[in-house]
Amino acid sequence: MITMRFLFMKPLLNSFSHRQHHRCLCLLTTESSQTYPSSPSPVNEDHLLRVCTVLFQQQDSSDFKLRNKLSSIDFNLTHEFFLQVCNKFPASWRPVHRFFQYTQQMPCSRFTHTSVSLNKMLDIFGRSRNLDLLWGAVQEMAKRGLVNDKTFIIVLKALASARELKKCAEFFHFMNEHGCEYRVERLNKVVENLCKGKLVEEAKFVVLKLKDWIRPDGVTYGWLVKGFCDVGELIEASKIWNLMVDESIEPEIEVFEKMMETLFKRNEYDEALKVFQTMRVNRMDDLALSTYRLVIDWMCRKGKVVQAQMVFDEMRQRGIQADNSTLGSLVYGLLTRGRHAEAHKVVERIEKTDISVYHGLIKGLVRSRRASEATQVFREMINRGCEPTMHTYIMLLQGHLGKRGRKGPDPLVNFESIFVGGLIKAGKSLEATKYVERTMKGSLEVPRFDYNKFLHYYSSEEGVVMFKEVGKKLREAGFVDLADILQRYGEKMATRERRRRRSELVNGSE
Template sequence: MRPRRSVTARFTFLRLRGLSAAAFPPTPVDPSLLRRLATVLYQQQHSPDPALHASLRKLPLPSSPPHLHELFLQVSNRFPSSWRPVHRFHLFLLHSLPCSFAHTPVSAAKMLSVFGRAQNVDLLWRCFLDASAAGLLTPGALCVVAAALADAREIKKCVEIFHHVSAHDESLCSVDTLNRVVETLCGKKKLADVAKVVVWKLKPLVAPNEATYRCLIVGFCRAGDLVEASKVWNRMLDEGIEPGAESYEEVVVTMFKNNRFEDAMRLFKAMRERRYRDLGLPSYRAVVGWMCKEGRVTYALMLFGEMLKRGVGVDSPTLGALVYGLLVRRKVREGYKVLEGVAEPDISMYHGLIKGLLRLRRAGEATQVFRAMMERGCEPIMHTYIMLLQGHLGKRGRKGRDPVVNFESIFVGGLVKAGKTLQATKYVERMMWGGVEVPRFDYNKFLHYFSDEEGVVMFEEVGKRLKEVGLIDLGDIFLSYGERMATRERRRRAMSGLVDHR
């Protein structure tokens, strides 16, 4: 049954028009009262109103509006995705208490967020209409409502949001608010198609600007839909709006990802001609990185020289891409010189050198770089270990004569120990029937399975056994990862207050 909206609830919203969030500053809430209240609301969320209200009246609820306001916010935080406890407690505050419960933009936005996460579209829409009539909406609340309606594919209501807002608060019905909504839909929700329909239908009411089109282009590009991004691009040009640097960058990168290198370079050259002054470090970094991946180091070096000449500045990811590009062209000495020319190289530069060495099948030298990186205090990440393990063991694992270094004994045995028997069976088939095609091994998942105290023991044991049979480099990688996991667990315990440092 749909929750009924009472006249009193609507009147409470309306009589508090213009109430600011500063009217009720945060006040302390008794934790024991909050636990008891949350328990009652959860256990009796389906009970009749008289029974629930009788239980709530037995609790020592505060009487002042500021304390009630903070208590409502805390209850909403306790049930971020369950609408019924929050809604029924809200109705109780409105109708069953002698003191008046006052809404603010903060509490209204919180209630809209709960209804949106619970995907209760009807209740969300009613609450939005009441909050809009009371003048309690903010741009952030509009983004919450639009995101929830877009998830439910209520595109018509997404458009009606701005029509309702324009009737009560014209300051909210602006292109800045529209851009925030479009950015939310295209970014977090990845619903660029819904955002495009909303922009097109709202055009008579709110005219989009360059930022609006930029959000749409970036959203479609990151969703992999270059065709729709191109349509938005052409429509923007037809309206006489010049695309910004970020739009150019995103389309260029998407073209690179789709192996349309010539089109990407043509667009980049057009960007250099039209928006030369806006050409900054992100644009150069994207093109230099992709050129180095494709082995076109000469053109990448030319762009690098242009960056230095213009004084754009150089960052570590760009230098790391150049190092990798030089090593791909077998210019190892030049790659080392670039690394040595930086006073404090970071993880990006070391990754470029390690990845290039591994591509040249020089896994031992890559491990030496890994050791030097750790000696200089540069902390490795998960991707560092994945690259090194793939370089030493291959993408599908490695089988040796010694059972200690067999792929199955290390990885499949570890999967069985972690309870991943289905995945381990695929690789056992590879061992029994060499012609069976199985997916390549996912080192990322394997390391994730054992990123705990049990994994620390396993990595230490495997590392020692590998070093005993002469695989010192591979053993050091496992030992290093085990030590890192051990210190990580200790740091987490210390932050949780589980370790006594006395």
């Protein structure tokens, strides 16, 4: 059993008030025996537009007037049509609610709501923070047996976002009374979604509040640990970890990995390695490639190449084959320590090189101030059919121009003329002015230039012309590597823009 514990403070749970009153929402024609449409029926776009226009314009009108306006449109009310109306008002509860009421009053209507349509409506109520309407609707759904796991996720996320924590626990009790029994699997789905939505404090409150009725398991605590790690609350993550140990629950390997990754990111290198050593002592058989990859990657980032190679050798001795991402990290670590021959030997032994290996080479060469060699690797990866990403271009530009840009010998191709001038052309004069002002005042440090934003501004047809023009000037001044990088980026990004436009046109015509 894992006995490693983390120091922690006593947790404090705050109590929050909740509303006592709510509106009622009657589902007049909804039945518990649902029939889901096998395939979405086509929706008349003209009718959809007219219905949504009426709902928007008449959302505050009387029921009689709204009903007359909608009845004058000869639309076919289907399950898909209702969902499309909801999609038109993703965060506005009133039009959706008024339309829902109209669907209940339509004479001779064969349309029946399902959990899908009602969950869609609940989601809109939650997004618009109309909790009274949400609470009333879900109570009616429960009475008719239409609540499912998706309903739990939607309602709990809405209540937690509004800090209605007592109502979160009350919801589980209410659902248990209406056939949705207490189940840890359902709780885990709710906790997972809350943690992924950065609502981990609220998830913790729900888990502890329901502990007498739903006993948390390793999955429950695992999501809480990962959730607190994601929001940077390592102390809270440690509290949950210790709670697992006290209850004799072994954390999953991915929970160990999340703790290690968070410790690495917080520069608590020694603490992260203690967690890894605990895993090696107590659960060696459970260690897989993902754990070794994480440790080797961070060791190489910290320049601990000798230790990384020892971990790598251990992994190989256990019969675990390294993937390209792990090898790419090792290549980067070797290059940063000046062991270029060893790095190239590792690359030569790789049967199928992918972008993670090329990125390890480029990043290591750039770090070693060998931007020209990094550009040669860039050309090689293109020739072998490996498409560069935005990160590839940013690394190369930082290698040639530095993180804050630099002046070249030719005034036509220095940092200001290419990037600051480019920002002005892109209409980003404020960003450009910041760099110019700081550059002119020698006592101030020039801020780090955001290559990512700059390249994003010119990921268009205009970028092709601009980068082609800049590339020509760079070649004339002898900057062939930089010219190749910028011209290649301009051409590929424009091609991507054309593909996107073509796709939009095709989808629109359909």
